[in-house]
Amino acid sequence: MTYKAIKLIKRPQTTITPDVFEVMEMETPTLGEGQILVRQTHMSLDPAMRGWMNEDRNSYIPPVELGDVMRSNGVGEVVESQNEKFPVGTRVAGLIGWTEYLATSGAGLNPVPPEIDPEAILAVLSLPGITAYHGLMEVARPKAGETVLVTGAAGSVGSIVGQIAKAEGLRVIGVAGSDEKCKWLTDELGFDAVINYKTADLDTALTQAAPDGIDVFFENTGGPIQHVAINHMNPHGRVAICGMIADYNRTTAMPGPSWILLLKRRLRVEGFTMPDERHRWGELSQKVGAYLMAGQIKYRTHVLEGLESAIDGINLLFSGENRGKLMVKL
Amino acid sequence: MTYKAIKLIKRPQTTITPDVFEVMEMETPTLGEGQILVRQTHMSLDPAMRGWMNEDRNSYIPPVELGDVMRSNGVGEVVESQNEKFPVGTRVAGLIGWTEYLATSGAGLNPVPPEIDPEAILAVLSLPGITAYHGLMEVARPKAGETVLVTGAAGSVGSIVGQIAKAEGLRVIGVAGSDEKCKWLTDELGFDAVINYKTADLDTALTQAAPDGIDVFFENTGGPIQHVAINHMNPHGRVAICGMIADYNRTTAMPGPSWILLLKRRLRVEGFTMPDERHRWGELSQKVGAYLMAGQIKYRTHVLEGLESAIDGINLLFSGENRGKLMVKL
Known part of the structure; x- marks a missing residue:
C-alpha cells in the first residue's frame, strides 16, 4: 500500500516557503517484531515547529534533520500490530510527523481513550x-487577586492560559490580533479585558485594562507589546516566556527590555519549554483534563484537510489567520 | 556646636556634578526624649545612591527629596543620649546620611560590637x-560543580560574590576594568579566571574562561558584557541582576538581551534589591560574617577623608577608579 509523507529538504531563511518541503510517495513496510502501523487521523500544526526547522543545535530540542519527515504531534489509529501493548484499533497520540502512516515500535506514543474527541486531544x-x-x-505561579496578561490570547496555548487563570479566580487580560478574536475571548471565554494589538495604542489600552498593573505576563508572541507590557508590571511580577512567534521568522532577534526595569521592579523573567517536563506530561494532561471536564475550558479548532494542506497551512500561525487550534485532518 | 551636612538640591541629569549638592553648616540640636546624637565616623559611598538621586517613584525605594540630607549608610558613635538602648559610647551602623552628626530616635540604627573594624562593617x-x-x-542558587560569572568583580559586592562562590566550591570568573583589578582577583581572592572588559575580546575571552559555559551570571554592571555573557549561558542558567552601574548615568536605558535566548535555553533572569529583605538583614549579616571569620573573605577599602570629599568622590564608582570599597572617614 502506498502513502504520502512530507520531508524537510531545506532550511527556511525567514518565512516558510513550499520549496523547503518534498512530498514523498512511500510504500508501507512489512512490520518487524514489536512494531505497529499507525494511520494518522489528526495532525497538529504548532508555532514551535518553526524553531525545529532551523539549524540550531543550541535550542531545547534538536532540529529536524534535512531529509527527515517533518516533526509533529498527532493522533492516529493502530491498523496493524506485532505488539500486544498496541492491539489493532488502539487510538494513540504522540510524535507521528507529517505522514499518513508510521511504522514504529510505539516508543513515544500513548494510548488515548476512544471516547475523547481527537480534536480535544x-x-x-x-x-x-x-x-x-x-x-x-508552575512557572509564573500567580497568587490570589493578581492580574494576568497573556499575549497570543486567542492562540492554542494563550486561550487555555486565560481560561485556567479565570478558573483560578484571577483577573485576565488578553492580547490578540483581530476584533473577532477579541470578541471571542470576552464573550465566549470570559476574559476580563482584551487588546487588539493591531489597532490599539498599547500603552493607553494597558493602562485602561490593568489600572493596578500586571503581576503575571504570559508571553507567547514577542513584538512591541513585550516592551509596553513590561513597563506595566508591578513589583515582584513574573514573566513566563512560552513563545516569541513574532520573532520566529526574523533573521535577527529583537532586543529585549532593559534589565534596569527588571532590577527596579524586582521582576523574574523565565523561559520554559515542555520537553524538559516530558516525564510529567501524563500528570500535567490530567490536571488540564480536570478543567476540561469541569466545563472551564472551551476551545475551537481550525481544521485543514489532507496531508499536503500543511505546507501552506502552517503559515496561518504566523500571519495569525487561523481561528482556533490549527490541525490537519487526514 | 556646629557641624556640616550635605543636602541634595538638584537632580543630576546624567553624571553627578558638584552643583547638585549644597554643604550646610548646622547647629547640633538639643535632644528630645528618647533621642541620641550620633557622630558619624565612616560613611559608605555606593553605586545605588545614583538611583536614589533620580525623581523615580516607581523604583524599589523612594528618591531622596530635594532639600534633604543625602542618604547613605554609615558607622558612628553615640556622643549624647536620652535613650537607654543606646548609651554614650555605643557604636551604631545604619542609614545616617551625608552628615557629621545625626540626632535621631535610633530607629534603623543597629548597635555593633566595638571589636569589629568599622571598615569591615x-x-x-x-x-x-x-x-x-x-x-x-538565595536568588541565583548555584549547584555543586557550576560556573559563576560575576561582573564588577573587583567592586564591593562582586568581590564578595566571587569569594563566597569559591568558598562554596564553585568555579568563578570575574569581569573587571583594569589589569590591576584582575590581578587582585586571581592572586589575592582566588578567582579561577578574569576578563578585563576594557581590553579583551569579550566573546573569545569568555569562550576561553568558561569552555563549558556559564550557569550563574551575577550582574553588577550592564554594558556590552551583558549581551555576550547571556550567549554563553548553559540551559537552565540563572541571572541575578544586582546592579547596572554602566546604565545609571544614561538618560535612556540600554536594551536587554532578546527573550528568544531566554526561551531556547530556559533561563531565569531575576532582579533583586535589599530593602525587600530588610527584616532579614541581621540574619544575612551573620551568614556573611561566618565566611569572614573563617578567613574566606578578604576586602580592601578606598578611604576618602572628610565629609566634603564625597561630592567628587562618589564619581570614582562610575569611572571605576576606586580600588576597594569606597568610604569616607570623618
Whole structure:
C-alpha cells in the first residue's frame, strides 16, 4: 500500500516557503517484531515547529534533520500490530510527523481513550493544555487577586492560559490580533479585558485594562507589546516566556527590555519549554483534563484537510489567520 | 556646636556634578526624649545612591527629596543620649546620611560590637556582603560543580560574590576594568579566571574562561558584557541582576538581551534589591560574617577623608577608579 509523507529538504531563511518541503510517495513496510502501523487521523500544526526547522543545535530540542519527515504531534489509529501493548484499533497520540502512516515500535506514543474527541486531544490535552498549565501555574505561579496578561490570547496555548487563570479566580487580560478574536475571548471565554494589538495604542489600552498593573505576563508572541507590557508590571511580577512567534521568522532577534526595569521592579523573567517536563506530561494532561471536564475550558479548532494542506497551512500561525487550534485532518 | 551636612538640591541629569549638592553648616540640636546624637565616623559611598538621586517613584525605594540630607549608610558613635538602648559610647551602623552628626530616635540604627573594624562593617557586613550572599545563594542558587560569572568583580559586592562562590566550591570568573583589578582577583581572592572588559575580546575571552559555559551570571554592571555573557549561558542558567552601574548615568536605558535566548535555553533572569529583605538583614549579616571569620573573605577599602570629599568622590564608582570599597572617614 502506498502513502504520502512530507520531508524537510531545506532550511527556511525567514518565512516558510513550499520549496523547503518534498512530498514523498512511500510504500508501507512489512512490520518487524514489536512494531505497529499507525494511520494518522489528526495532525497538529504548532508555532514551535518553526524553531525545529532551523539549524540550531543550541535550542531545547534538536532540529529536524534535512531529509527527515517533518516533526509533529498527532493522533492516529493502530491498523496493524506485532505488539500486544498496541492491539489493532488502539487510538494513540504522540510524535507521528507529517505522514499518513508510521511504522514504529510505539516508543513515544500513548494510548488515548476512544471516547475523547481527537480534536480535544490536540487542542487541549496535548501540548497546548499542558504548556498553558505548566507555564501559568508552575512557572509564573500567580497568587490570589493578581492580574494576568497573556499575549497570543486567542492562540492554542494563550486561550487555555486565560481560561485556567479565570478558573483560578484571577483577573485576565488578553492580547490578540483581530476584533473577532477579541470578541471571542470576552464573550465566549470570559476574559476580563482584551487588546487588539493591531489597532490599539498599547500603552493607553494597558493602562485602561490593568489600572493596578500586571503581576503575571504570559508571553507567547514577542513584538512591541513585550516592551509596553513590561513597563506595566508591578513589583515582584513574573514573566513566563512560552513563545516569541513574532520573532520566529526574523533573521535577527529583537532586543529585549532593559534589565534596569527588571532590577527596579524586582521582576523574574523565565523561559520554559515542555520537553524538559516530558516525564510529567501524563500528570500535567490530567490536571488540564480536570478543567476540561469541569466545563472551564472551551476551545475551537481550525481544521485543514489532507496531508499536503500543511505546507501552506502552517503559515496561518504566523500571519495569525487561523481561528482556533490549527490541525490537519487526514 | 556646629557641624556640616550635605543636602541634595538638584537632580543630576546624567553624571553627578558638584552643583547638585549644597554643604550646610548646622547647629547640633538639643535632644528630645528618647533621642541620641550620633557622630558619624565612616560613611559608605555606593553605586545605588545614583538611583536614589533620580525623581523615580516607581523604583524599589523612594528618591531622596530635594532639600534633604543625602542618604547613605554609615558607622558612628553615640556622643549624647536620652535613650537607654543606646548609651554614650555605643557604636551604631545604619542609614545616617551625608552628615557629621545625626540626632535621631535610633530607629534603623543597629548597635555593633566595638571589636569589629568599622571598615569591615561597611565593606563586608553591611550592604555589600548581604547583597552578595542573598543574590548568589538565595536568588541565583548555584549547584555543586557550576560556573559563576560575576561582573564588577573587583567592586564591593562582586568581590564578595566571587569569594563566597569559591568558598562554596564553585568555579568563578570575574569581569573587571583594569589589569590591576584582575590581578587582585586571581592572586589575592582566588578567582579561577578574569576578563578585563576594557581590553579583551569579550566573546573569545569568555569562550576561553568558561569552555563549558556559564550557569550563574551575577550582574553588577550592564554594558556590552551583558549581551555576550547571556550567549554563553548553559540551559537552565540563572541571572541575578544586582546592579547596572554602566546604565545609571544614561538618560535612556540600554536594551536587554532578546527573550528568544531566554526561551531556547530556559533561563531565569531575576532582579533583586535589599530593602525587600530588610527584616532579614541581621540574619544575612551573620551568614556573611561566618565566611569572614573563617578567613574566606578578604576586602580592601578606598578611604576618602572628610565629609566634603564625597561630592567628587562618589564619581570614582562610575569611572571605576576606586580600588576597594569606597568610604569616607570623618
